Amino acid sequence: MAQENTPSNPVDEWKSVVVDLADAQDWVSTWINLPEDQQKQFKPAEMRAFVVRRADFVDLLAQTDTEFARVYIGIKPNPESPTGQEACLVFASAARKGTIDPHAKEDEKHIIVDLIGEQEVYNWKEERMEKYNFELFDVTRPCPPICDPKSPLFIEGDSDIPCQ
Template identity: 25%
Template sequence: MEKKPNDVPKPNKENTISLEIAKDWTKRWRDMESTYNSHHDCRAFNIPLIDLQEVIKEQGVVSVRGYIGVEETVVEGDTVFIEKLIIVGVDANGKDMISSKDGLILDQESDDIYDFSDPCPNLCDPKSPLNG
């Protein structure tokens, strides 16, 4: 199985993904989550500080919301699934600060969707009491 075109991040701000990719990954998580964790061992996500700084510096952000997604990709000929933590800014009304008139592409005035993708395992603290 080849890498699907919507799973290839588009060239834009660092760590941002398209609305199409975010929708695909979050739908895949919802479709798989009832059986996903019995077959996969995602425990946490490592989030680089610079990534959080990028999302919180957007104008109007009062908090952030994290969505869980699953990227389907091919590694050495095998289909693998990689857990994704997708972060969006949230405004004072509790609304995600992303907009899309057509539901496919973010509007120009919309803020970005960030992909913070360092799942544990493999990027873990083996000595953490939360990783036991």
């Protein structure tokens, strides 16, 4: 059964967010370099999963030459969360180097490289390099609060954040 589109439904208010590279770098750095005293803030039960809308995958994969999605873990500000931060996933388009660079060395052709910001990629049909602007996306919402407690993968844990 389809959900009604009401303002009280947080999923319907959900928008795809293009992320500035500097913000994405800051969020990933915050995760990687999380001070030991803050590591207790992010309990496994409070970031057990992430939900992503189909439309957001479509937007990401629709970027020119996107063969893969690379997903980075980060922590971003969220004034509505109990800690003022929330875990997030930052999605980047990615491709095999050999599909975007006709001059890639043989041993580098299968390396998967991120496509971020303005980059030149080879247009095989036109036989020329073309510039494209590849965007980063923050399209996830953590569980909790957006969870499915009836999922066979939802394992009870210590979390005071209720599921919606």
